[in-house]
């Protein structure tokens with residue numbers, strides 16, 4: 259029998275835990291059908307942590323059968339109030355176990371424990387509270403009076419069996435954005451974590467069971483995207499799929515739906531979000547927001563403000579102060595233990611991502627010969643893991659690959675603009691449309707920008723301070739659909755129209 263649990267010790271926090279390593283189907287941890295496993299690595303050290311069971315197509319079928327049976331026999335007959343009670347039970351358990359869950363994020367994803375992983379858990383608590391309260395509120399239809407002899411009404415009904423594929427940059431938070439919304443709406447779920455960050459969600463499964471969710475309502479199939487993700491996207495008995503990750507894979511998911519059963523698709527994909535700084539902005543505050551908006555989570559944010567446009571009249575001053583702030587507040591030097599309070603910029607997730615980001619930095623420096631500032635020497639001496647210092651490229655032309663591509667690391671490009679029209683044109687010149695930020699004291703200009711920018715989120719005088727009660731999602735190649743807020747439940751409901759004939763004659 260394969261190992262389905264291992265003991266994990268986190269001496270820095272004096273935490274010991276029993277880590278599940280199996281697939282989670284019908285409320286039980288089980289081995290994969292072919293016994294294959296995946297090794298997961300601590301990105302702060304590059305050393306292996308443990309290995310977990312890797313699902314395959316056969317296991318996906320098993321999970322879908324469990325989810326279908328749970329939907330048909332139990333979950334579709336469970337009242338929305340009761341679903342809210344299960345989510346409230348879950349909330350209490352997350353509160354009790356938040357330090358352990360945050361510690362697992364730090365260990366497996368390299369997120370600085372104090373300044374980052376704990377923040378993810380705070381958001382998870384907030385959204386679980388919100389979705390627990392929404393279960394019996396957002397599923398109401400409407401009555402539509404038609405003629406004397408006819409009226410209609412609508413019912414909001416869950417899709418049934420929902421698949422969810424989540425990435426590694428916010429492993430548990432992204433899972434909870436999707437999971438709690440789908441459960442509140444009355445669906446059963448099969449969820450796939452990213453292959454490099456599966457531990458926190460597997461531990462979370464123990465809370466799902468303790469919270470009282472019936473077997474089969476939540477199923478977890480860790481494994482490779484090209485195998486398990488693809489099997490979910492093309493499965494004939496899954497009614498909806500929600501995906502967060504790269505735009506490229508988002509396209510595969512959409513295509514797989516089209517080639518299989520036209521399952522409903524929500525996609526939350528890449529971004530290259532602009533931040534505009536006008537000459538009337540509060541410069542110090544703008545810089546603080548922008549630095550956090552790109553360097554937090556080592557730049558591994560789909561909404562990171564990775565393109566900064568500054569009005570020419572304040573450009574030099576901005577660049578000088580931005581570098582100072584990056585060095586003072588966001589340097590990585592000698593802070594290589596993400597459990598230590600001093601570590602603010604953790605490692606990036608993997609050697610693959612490290613090499614990818616490094617190649618962009620090399621390109622900017624050598625091929626494109628751009629002005630570059632880094633808070634520390636790179637590669638960093640003394641770091642075993644995948645640490646990259648905050649990197650600022652200046653005077654970057656609009657045609658640069660560094661300005662057009664999503665780099666997904668602590669790398670930012672800064673350029674000039676002359677006036678509002680120029681700034682807007684540059685900001686909209688991208689295939690993405692996830693988020694944007696504008697810094698100005700001119701209320702009119704700020705709202706003009708909110709109107710004119712083609713992006714799903716606009717921050718005025720802030721950046722990346724998302725809120726779980728506000729809808730989130732992208733324009734253009736950044737995605738399809740919305741999550742969080744009321745949309746976070748609505749996206750898992752479909753509308754049925756009922757026509758009523760009151761006529762006595764026909």
Ligand SMILES: NC(=O)C1=CN([C@@H]2O[C@H](COP(=O)(O)OP(=O)(O)OC[C@H]3O[C@@H](n4cnc5c(N)ncnc54)[C@H](O)[C@@H]3O)[C@@H](O)[C@H]2O)C=CC1
Pocket residue numbers: 423424425426427450451452453481482483484485486487488491502503504505507508510511526527528529559560664665666
């Ligand atoms: N929007 C976001 O939050 C994220 C964006 N990205 C972007 O993607 C780039 C590459 O990162 P990756 O880890 O390669 O992202 P990815 O898109 O391959 O991974 C995200 C999730 O999709 C799954 N997946 C991979 N191939 C799949 C397939 N064929 N069918 C279904 N699911 C599949 C993965 O297993 C993972 O769970 C990053 O540099 C970044 O630009 C990555 C992660 C999150």
Ligand code: BAL
Pocket residue numbers: 427428558559560561724
């Ligand atoms: N900030 C959570 C969404 C994301 O960056 O993927």
